Amino acid sequence: MQPVAVVTGGARGIGRAIAEWFLAHGHCVALLDIDRATLAATEAALARPEQVLALGCNVADPAEVDAAAAAVLARWGRVDALVNNAGVAVFKPVLETSFAEWRQVMATNLDGVFLCSQAFGAVMKAQQSGAIVNIASISGLRASTLRVAYGTSKAAIIHLTKQYAVELGNFGVRVNAVCPGPVETEMAKQVHSPAIRADYYDAVPLGRYGTPEEMAELVGFLCSKAASYVNGQALANDGGFDAAGVGIPAFRRDEGINRVG
Secondary structure: OOOEEEEEOOOOHHHHHHHHHHHHOOOEEEEEEOOHHHHHHHHHHHOOOOOEEEEEOOOOOHHHHHHHHHHHHHHHOOOOEEEEOOOOOOOEOHHHOOHHHHHHHHHHHHHHHHHHHHHHHHHHHHHOOEEEEEEOOHHHOOOOOOEHHHHHHHHHHHHHHHHHHHHHHHHOEEEEEEEEOOEOOHHHHHHOOHHHHHHHHHHOOOOOOEOHHHHHHHHHHHHOHHHOOOOOOEEEEOOOHHHHOOOOHHHHOHHHOOOOO
16 A cells, blocks of 8 residues: 655645655655645646645645545545645734734644644544654744744744654654755745845855755655654754854855954
8 A cells, every 4th residue: 555645835846846755755645735726737747646636725724624634535545644834924024014914824834734733643643653744944943034923933833843743652653843944946036136045155054055855855754764763853954054053154255264253
């Protein structure tokens, strides 16, 4: 029997790369996404009707999540991996962020993780096996400007990961989080100006953005038997961005390497 993976926000970017990783490693995959048009296009592009189930779903809506879980069980009867990837962001100064914007971000990023983990985690508990990976962010580990709602939601996901890991671990279900740094997605290409990109290149010790495929590789590892004793962890996949802390980028450039400071 083929293992089954569920990926939220699976129509594009990191989510789609994760879905493709699972397909390449012999899984059936359920893609959940609120963007039904892009979801349909991704389903068609993957062209694996026997292995792919595309479900339009707002992860912040309990009824839609329950319906998606029922559809996955009706199709395959089990769930071996859940990747909570769906997320939104509002980038505004803290005092200009409205409560409505705050709630929009929290509803998808945090409530969505809770609702999907409740629905699919119950299946895994009954099976006495499974793995959940929550896509958090480097913004959940390090505070930054213009992302009071986004960063706070991702920090909350990291703690929520630990809560589920402690309880579901008793039933053979592992729960971990991945914290991506800057990733070369279509969205990043649209919203990151040349100045922002240059700053990231300076701040990330590896000197580049990550790729969706690199995020997918770590997620896949955490869902695999190779990570059978990894539980309750938040792993930064960020090229060393978090490790650099308050390091001054100029000190890592050639012209600053011999300076004392």
